[in-house]
Amino acid sequence: MRFTYTSFVLAAAAALALAACSFAPSGEPPAMPSSGHYGAQAQVSKTVTAGGVVQSFDIGATPGPQWWRLYRSDALDALVDEGLRNSPTLAATQRTLSAAQEELRAQVGASTLPSIDGAVQVERARSPVVPGLGPEQVQYNFFAGQLLAHYTFDLFGQTRYMNSGNAARVNVQAFELEASRRALAANIVGSAINVAAFDRQIALTEQLVAVSNDAASDDVQRYAMGSLSRAQALASKQDAAAIAATLPALRQQRALAIHALAVLIGRTPDNAPSVPDLDSLSLPEHVPVAVPSDLLRSRPDIRAADAAVKAAAADVGAATAQLFPSLSLTGSMGRGGFSWPAVLSGAGGLWAIGAGLSQPIFHGGALFAQRRASIDAYDAAVLHYKSTVLSAFQDVANSLAALDNDAQTLASNEAATEAAHEAFDDTATRHRMGSLPSSATHATEARYLNARIGAARAAGQRMSDTAALFQAMGELPAPQQTSASTQ
Template identity: 30%
Template sequence: MAAGAALSACAVGPDYHRPPVTTPPAFKETKGWTPAAPADGVDRGDWWTLFGDDQLNALEARVLVSNQNLKAAEAAYRQARALVAEDRASLFPAVDLTGSATRSQRGGTSTAIGPGGAVTTVRSPAASSYQASLGASWEPDIWGKIRRTVESAKGSAQASEADLANARLSAQSELAADYVQLRLADANKRLLTATVDGYAKSLQITQNQYKVGVAAKSDVLQARTQLVSTQAQLVDLDNQRAAAEHAIAVLIGEAPADFTLAPATDWTPKPPPTPESLPSTLLQRRPDVAAAERRAMAANAQIGVATAGFFPDITLSGSYGFGSSALKSLFNSSNAAWSYGGNLAQTVFDAGATLERVHGARAGYDQAVATYRQTVLSAFQQVEDGLAAARVLQDEAVYRQEASSSADQAEQILLNQYRAGQVAYTSVVVAQATALSARESLLQIQGQRITNSISLIAALGGGWDGKLK
């Protein structure tokens, strides 16, 4: 076995090196970026605290504890680690202890001539047998097949660990996005409720003017149509809010019927500012990039496992034990028995099956490398998209704010003019519809900025703060 251990220093198949990836020298949408390699062990931090919402912070703490998808991913990781330990155990000898005790009697009879020439027939006597032995067998990993198998299992386990991190990040970002949608529904409901109150007052004014012959019947109908249409929008918001609330419940591991979030009365969309320069370590933390790279590592090791099929399998074994027909004398030295030896098995002809297994393993590695490179490129694209959207949405929000302010002023002016009998009610209707649309557009763009911030954080593998620079 010592000789076998010395031979085990070699391992067939290629050693793994991280596949090179062609990446741009910098992100064009912002400054301060450089290409990065996977480093998902870097702390991602509690990135959701960037939004400054205590309710969101509490929900994010619950999702890490109760989300069932995370529990499944964590169990898959534990299973992968167990497989590594199982494969590693094959590097060591297997020792078995066996023991047996039997008593038997063979069929048949025998004859015997007794005193006086009497012939008697007797059955064969019963016999006892006792055995105890200790055996060991070992397959020296001369060609490195077992070590390559362990290496592949390690790569798969590390990929599973990265999958768990990715599941956490996905659940956290999904929860944040659903929470934003729920709070946007609350904000939109406050906006429409105030609008409905204003439209109801306008309808009352128009009805009063119609009664005294100042306004036409069509003005009343227009005012009522505008009011009930907005009330319908208000009702539809309840459905949107319920869907977001149900999604949050599932993410934190609760039944939708058992979970309720009270409406927020003062929630205002506040997207966190995106720094002009972000450290390259942020992109390195993406767990999906790490998972793809480690699957390439596992696939590379499988080439060595397949290549080992060209070489003979060698097994060393030995045993030492005792056997006796009497239990009390079982362990007497005279009853000892031992054996040792080796076995060698070499495939002589398999019609090219071993060679094709090697070809298949190499193809699997090429596939894993291509997937890894595509994952990296997709990561760069997602970050570029998020940075571009952050810049565009910030500029758009300025214009939406100005448009909403102007529309509010125009609405008030035309409403005053209508009360003074200077303009037709159709002008008021148009102004009110324009003002409402501008307010909704402003709220929508503010929500899009927050949602895009969440997507950008997920694309970066986590948030940003001073500690990460």
């Protein structure tokens, strides 16, 4: 039975040696379908005019770093710079990457170059006493100094594959660091915009609450004078209370956003930063949109998945190479003796040299199981790469559709705001002339304030979705890849 299994192992090893391509897959990511646009519908070249801005989508443009500066706000730039500089999460990820790079250098040096060690031995000993044989006791000194060398030949590339896989894993961490940096910048920008939008909505809602309270007071007086029913007066008080009830929710959302922003930039929530006003932020007019084929090279998460495929392919090669023989050389040289004169004399020379060849024969099927496991892991890495690419395309498609719809929403809100403003001005003028009661003025002013709240919400959402698109495109520069051969 043992002979049969041994023959099977040797035959399999010979077959693998003849088919060098079976050592490892190429490690190249699979080809992905690429169309001229991301979404279900063809991408428009620009949005409608909203907020006085027409956003143009520059198809095929190269994404650039520090995209947040396109908002032209020094205060926003300072927040992002502080976050990138002080974020403990980002710093921890950077340190983890540095540790992985140093471990890779150590692994490459230890596995590709001979190891040489020095050893010194100084010993004083006493031999056992044997009655009737020689002196009663023997004491002696021993001195030795040696250099020990060891080297294992990478005959079938196992070491090379292992180092290549480890280097690819370091690249995964490097790209993940870049993705974390991009996500941090986008989260800071989004949080700052949300806080600014909440500030605008809270200020307008406070005005709306004041107007609603005035309207309720007027209706109470009219009820007391008999010109209004009690039901209508109570309805006015109910409306005013309902509007006032929206303020705590807005303030809570604002508190959550500012606390999150403080933590993102490395501060405690009680030391939250000041946030630029919504009007001080300029919406980027030109948005670069990389073609799908270029997106594969610009997004760090896709490049990390690509590096993971290369690492898994190298693991297959290493698992295959361990089925083949391994050759090692050892050597030592030095001097030794029982006294210093003997050590320094010609008789004190010591040396040794040896070679060892090992071939796996029977490991209970473990080596073949490890190779099959590495192949399965490679297939999983390829599928994960495909999933990452599809998710990236989805992110871009969603962001592009959001910006188009955001512009239309803001334009509609602005039209409603303009109409409500004109109605309020007209009603206020007629009230001053005595042709309309104050209740009519309150009603039109409330509609005007509601329209402005909707416009502020839409403007903030448009700015936030623009930041999301910049993040989805992968604007920040990609890290330098780590190569096992250069460590």
